[in-house]
Amino acid sequence: MSHATEGSASELAFASFLKSYPTYADTAALDGLRAREYDRLDRSRHIYLDYTGGSQYAASQLRAHFELLKASVFGNPHSTSGASLAATDWLVKAREHVLRFFHASPDEYFAVFTSNASGALKLVGESYPFQEGSRYLLTIDNHNSVNGIREFARARGAEVEYGPIRMPDLRVDRAALSQQLGKARRDRPNLFAFPAQSNFSGVQHPLELIEEAHEAGWDVLLDAAAFTPTNRFDLSRAKPDFAALSFYKMFGYPTGAGCLLLRRSAFEKLRRPWFAGGAVRIASVLAEAVLRPHDESAFEDGTVDYLSLPAVQIGLEHLEQVGIDRVHERVRCLTGFLLEGVEALKHSNGRPVVRVHGPTTLDDRGATVAFNVIDKNGVPLDIADVEERACSANISLRSGCFCNPGVGEVIYGLSAEQIEDLFREEGLTFDGMRARVREKWGQEVGATRASLGVATNFTDVFRFLQFLQEFRDHDSAAAGRKS
Secondary structure, eight states: OOHHHHHHHHHHHHHHHHHHOGGGGGGTHHHHHHHHHSHHHHHTTOEEOBTTTOOOOOHHHHHHHHHHHHHOOOOOSSSOSHHHHHHHHHHHHHHHHHHHHTTOOTTTEEEEEESSHHHHHHHHHHHSOOOTTOEEEEESSOOHHHHTHHHHHHHTTOEEEEEOBOTTTOOBOHHHHHHHHTTOOTTSOEEEEEESBOTTTOBBOOTHHHHHHHHTTOEEEEEOTTTTTTSOOOTTTSOOSEEEEEHHHHHSOOSSOEEEEEEHHHHTTOOOSOOOTTSOSEEOSSSOOEEOOSSGGGGOOSOOOTTTHHHHHHHHHHHHHHOHHHHHHHHHHHHHHHHHHHHHOBOTTSOBSEEEESOSSSTTBOSEEEEEEBOTTSOBOOHHHHHHHHHHTTEEOEEEOTTOHHHHHHHTTOOHHHHHHHHTSTTOOHHHHHHHHHHHHOOOOOEEEEEOOTTOOHHHHHHHHHHHHTTTTOOHHHHHHHO
């Protein structure tokens, strides 16, 4: 399709889109933002659809941060020199701003700076007082950084159990989960973990689960990493004991900065298995004694990234100026357009071109859409081939299991016995596993994921749907014979 033809088709489609999603017009300020702050996307005609992997940064964020660094003298904050105090001042301001942004009272929450959400989750796992009789309950829909906490739990004698999700919408089975929550021994510490939004399917799990779990005797760990970039997260209303997030997923820059939002009442329960520089008040070698601080610094090992943390405040200020509710409404409209577009894609024989995993409506879902491209005979295309073709079309998206194996195993109907058989193979990789599953059971493991964010506009989604149309009437068997 020529640029002129594409432009005409896009204009007609946009007019129709506005009739279906009139509130998109209320987000028009983001078009100016795209032109000013994210113009590199349009200059390169790059369609970026991996916001769940990492957001794009605004040009003004870089300018503000670099100007601050050029004009200031910063030093390691573990001192009282002028340079150290300057860094400490920005560290304090960034911490206070994080709490304000999430409406977290400093009387109720600490903001612990970490390298990313995974680092925040590891802090909880290694410090939570699991013991014999404790329980660790987590939903099947979880990132591997949450799954990995089961190793800490089992090592200390706790029982690990997964809460089921339903097909085809991939939501938690509330009745089954309520039964599992009712198994907690109230004389033991119990931890329940779930994501506010699935990084695989975009499903938004009900935050009401937090209070239900509390009433049943559980502490609650919330993975907020996929939720916070396009949704308002208000800790004055939903009160998990632990919430983990990554700032680069919210505003792109800096990477290597995340946060554990730690409820003060839960802080008292945690027991760190070691200590490090910066995370102690005083330590002795001869007496083999240590006194730990009673604030967030007890979890910030070594020296925090004090040159990057001012950029966290700059990024939060940028999101505040943009308006998280405006971003939410824009991506909601565009996600609806995307879901309707893929639903309408059919092969000549009437079979679908795309199979979406998870909700196909906008009810309780975010701007992350996982899918497989299907050929005209109903055979899923190799996800690596789809991603390669997208890359050739200057489209950035993602394929795989997205570090969320539980959802993938449910979608593709793999049994525990089949998976255990695969794990017996020495040196097995994800691509190797995919190949084995295709050979043994004729299944395609993994999906393709498109996710929208602060800089996504209508043209991005329209051009992506045009790309997917290229798979109409594709015949994998015939293509294989030709090659």
